Amino acid sequence: MIFQFKERFPELNPYWDKYLEFQKRMEVPAKTVLLEEGKTSQNYIYIEKGCVRLYFNNNGQDKNVQFFFEHEGLTSIDSFINDVPSAFTIETIEPSVVYMLPKKYVMQLMDELIHIHDFSKTLIQMSAQRQTHYMNEFLSFIRDTPEMRYQKLLSERPHIILRVPQNYIASYLGITTVHLSRIKTKIASGKAHF
Amino acid sequence: MIFQFKERFPELNPYWDKYLEFQKRMEVPAKTVLLEEGKTSQNYIYIEKGCVRLYFNNNGQDKNVQFFFEHEGLTSIDSFINDVPSAFTIETIEPSVVYMLPKKYVMQLMDELIHIHDFSKTLIQMSAQRQTHYMNEFLSFIRDTPEMRYQKLLSERPHIILRVPQNYIASYLGITTVHLSRIKTKIASGKAHF
DNA sequence: CAGCAGCGATAACATATGTTATGTAATCAA
DNA sequence: TTGATTACATAACATATGTTATCGCTGCTG
Numbered sequence: 001m002i003f004q005f006k007e008r009f010p011e012l013n014p015y016w017d018k019y020l021e022f023q024k025r026m027e028v029p030a031k032t033v034l035l036e037e038g039k040t041s042q043n044y045i046y047i048e049k050g051c052v053r054l055y056f057n058n059n060g061q062d063k064n065v066q067f068f069f070e071h072e073g074l075t076s077i078d079s080f081i082n083d084v085p086s087a088f089t090i091e092t093i094e095p096s097v098v099y100m101l102p103k104k105y106v107m108q109l110m111d112e113l114i115h116i117h118d119f120s121k122t123l124i125q126m127s128a129q130r131q132t133h134y135m136n137e138f139l140s141f142i143r144d145t146p147e148m149r150y151q152k153l154l155s156e157r158p159h160i161i162l163r164v165p166q167n168y169i170a171s172y173l174g175i176t177t178v179h180l181s182r183i184k185t186k187i188a189s190g191k192a193h194f
Numbered sequence: 195m196i197f198q199f200k201e202r203f204p205e206l207n208p209y210w211d212k213y214l215e216f217q218k219r220m221e222v223p224a225k226t227v228l229l230e231e232g233k234t235s236q237n238y239i240y241i242e243k244g245c246v247r248l249y250f251n252n253n254g255q256d257k258n259v260q261f262f263f264e265h266e267g268l269t270s271i272d273s274f275i276n277d278v279p280s281a282f283t284i285e286t287i288e289p290s291v292v293y294m295l296p297k298k299y300v301m302q303l304m305d306e307l308i309h310i311h312d313f314s315k316t317l318i319q320m321s322a323q324r325q326t327h328y329m330n331e332f333l334s335f336i337r338d339t340p341e342m343r344y345q346k347l348l349s350e351r352p353h354i355i356l357r358v359p360q361n362y363i364a365s366y367l368g369i370t371t372v373h374l375s376r377i378k379t380k381i382a383s384g385k386a387h388f
Numbered sequence: 389c390a391g392c393a394g395c396g397a398t399a400a401c402a403t404a405t406g407t408t409a410t411g412t413a414a415t416c417a418a
Numbered sequence: 419t420t421g422a423t424t425a426c427a428t429a430a431c432a433t434a435t436g437t438t439a440t441c442g443c444t445g446c447t448g
Binding site: 056058063065077078080081082110114120123124125127128129130131132134135137138139141142143171172174 | 252275276304322323336368
């Protein structure tokens with residue numbers, strides 16, 4: 001959320017710069033845990049290079065919720081904002097370079113920005129967009145079959161399929177790796193409907 | 195969103211009262227459309243009595259997304275905030291009494307409130323909660339079987355099952371009415387697992 | 389280099405879920 | 419009240435999806 005503002009509000013750059021010094025740059029290998037399920041989120045994470053996944057453990061199985069790439073920021077939002085244990089683990093998928101900005105500074109920054117004209121309106125708009133994002137994920141399960149969800153992923157967000165291992169994608173789609181493999185075969189053989 | 199503040203911030207009552215006169219009270223029968231899919235949302239809706247559903251049409255079939263009851267406020271959020279056509283229809287399920295507050299006044303009210311100390315923080319917290327709500331709906335599809343989703347609905351939000359027709363609930367759970375009926379039979383016969 | 393672990397494909401079988409059809413009771417409008 | 423419509427249950431069958439197991443490939447590590 002936070003860092004996406006940077007692109008939308010270049011005139012805010014002086015504000016960002018003030019907080020640059022508080023960001024901790026980390027170069028980490030794949031499968032590095034950045035936040036562990038059960039712990040309270042203390043940092044906002046910005047990805048300079050690489051990609052990460054947000055997931056939770058369900059009866060011993062990883063369930064992937066979302067994937068993030070270069071120039072995206074993330075956190076375990078509920079934990080970060082409301083100071084409760086995180087329901088999710090955040091872990092790198094590839095070797096990555098990330099910046100961690102402690103909550104304290106994020107909050108300070110928000111306090112500063114909130115007084116800027118029209119910023120609060122933008123904040124509301126962006127949070128409406130986020131809401132819409134998760135709502136759409138949810139709607140997709142009501143509306144579409146797993147095959148259609150995969151097709152949409154392929155056409156709308158192909159970078160995910162290119163960079164994220166298939167077993168992660170399967171749980172994100174709500175299916176098994178076996179079934180995902182079958183779907184791919186079906187599509188490749190041209191027998192997919194629509 | 196908006197009207198829920200009233201309970202959390204009783205000291206803000208003077209602000210609400212200013213806008214009372216702009217709210218349009220409506221007594222409407224069941225199946226009254228309050229907002230039509232494709233039109234832009236112009237009002238924030240507050241339910242004094244009754245209940246409503248938010249749904250969309252998918253190949254001729256209604257897909258229900260969410261149900262709202264007394265003392266809850268709603269709108270087609272993306273449409274309302276970002277001035278785009280609504281992806282959803284809002285329709286009463288029971289005969290209801292609702293208040294409609296035009297967007298213009300909602301925005302004015304937000305502008306006033308945003309300058310109150312700590313309000314913006316609360317706004318962020320509440321929007322995080324909303325995000326979490328939809329995220330949880332989405333997670334439920336990744337994590338649970340339809341049977342488990344029904345069980346959770348039954349234990350956590352029984353009022354929905356009591357007041358909302360079963361065919362609406364089925365699409366909300368992402369299944370057919372036939373399957374929902376089977377699930378109920380299975381549970382009633384005590385053969386449900388867990 | 390050998391061996392191992394993880395990923396992905398595939399097959400056989402089991403279970404869950406959808407489809408279509410039918411019956412019955414409840415609801416609603418004329 | 420009647421007749422039409424809607425909600426819900428149920429059955430028979432079709433399809434989708436899960437489970438378990440096996441195999442081959444790749445990349446890693448000793």
